Amino acid sequence: MRVTLLGTGDTTGTPTPGCDCDTCTAARERGVERTRFSVYVESESGETLLLDASPDLRHQLLREGLAPPDAAVITHIHFDHLDGLGNAYRLVDALPVFAADETDPETGESVAETVARKYDYLDALDVRPVAPGETFRVSGLDVTLVPVVHPPLACYGVVVEDPETGGKLAVTGDTNYAIPDASRDALRGADLLLADAIVPASLAPHHPLGGDHRDADGVPRTFGTKHMTREGALALADELDAANARFVHLAHYYPADEAFADPLAVDGETYDL
Template sequence: MKITLLGTGDAIGTPKIGCSCPTCLDAIAGGKSRRLRFSVLIESESGKVLIDTSPDLRWQLLKKGISRIDGVIWTHAHYDHYAGFGDFHRIQNGVNVYGLKNTLDYVLNYLYFMKPVRHDVIIYEPFSLIGLNFTLLEVTHPPLEESAAVLITDGSKKVVITGDTSKNIPEKTLKAMFEPDLLIADAIIPPRAIIAKHMNSKEAMELGRELNARNVILTHLSHKFPPHNESIKEWPLGYDGMEFEY
């Protein structure tokens, strides 16, 4: 199993339009502060799956040399997590898409013209794709009524992607997440502030300790962090193109 962080940015990405903060300037100069919007690529010997389809998906796929995928899993119905699916127009027809019912209802109302093959997923019920086991887990991302984390297992290896969530995660989900080899955690801002629908970096690291995660990487990051090479002295920030293999 190979995991690639295609995009580690929040909804607006970094650099932010019109911003000249140190982080955005580092991003403009080509540093690791440059962050496309959130997507994760999961690969096995049997195929490729995308977790969410960033508005920046076209460039992400071109950078990776990818022209076909075997499935898309949507975690929730926010623009920055599904809008890039349209980049498969005239590239690949009949893409298999997976998600919770309300998420798919909303997303496919917008992307109906792509004629994807819909697969409704039941929360906490595993399903197989490209030889790996996936499970969608309930998290909280107000004001949405429905948002999911993704649990991926391959034999004894376990990867958790929290998706967009506050620290208020149901106990059943925490038990399912426990002791991952890799926790890819939503952490939109440094700990000096709190956003009700996301974790900050302090909360995400606390979650990693609670779950006894072997490795924690923070993602869905805003330009509010210091430039990447400064931030990683304190927090394990992910960066676009970062890869893990298990």
């Protein structure tokens, strides 16, 4: 399968509109961007799957020369992962959308129910609830949602396996470092791990809640409560024995001299698994 990183940024992206910080300036000078998060996967059969629907989806597909996907998976209901589904209007005749069926105590709905309610005006969308931890087949790929921790909302990582090549893609989703053990086991051993790493750990003191899940040296592996730091993502990638790890959901708060160094991803990267 071929994996294309459509969007590797956080909720404001890089460059951030109206921002002239050193990192946004460097991104413009380099001609790179980190739009809101989405991943596009093409199976050996040529069928395609979208992991999260960025509000930048139209731009992302045009930029990469890709057709609208055959199906989609939504990990949670934050707008930067969901609102691109509106692009289904007049672009596709039918789009199966897979999302978790577990009721979120915060909203009183499952992710699938929220998606169906929010987009009830789009006849093209066919929302299909799935149970986390249970593998389903879509676009010629085996897909599993795995619970992660992104308070206060229910959120899920995604494991995608290609039965033809044996390739395995693991996406942490938006999460702090306290990913449940069962989910870590499901994410383990990927050919490519895409891990949330919103900022370096050095910026944790700037968050109102500081950092959490500190390592033995006191380095926070969680920024605030919702996202991993770069150091948290590095520790997770090492623990999960990923053959290759790329970090995503990146904020423009990375210092410019660190913002484009490996393993921090930028839009447009492609991987064959």
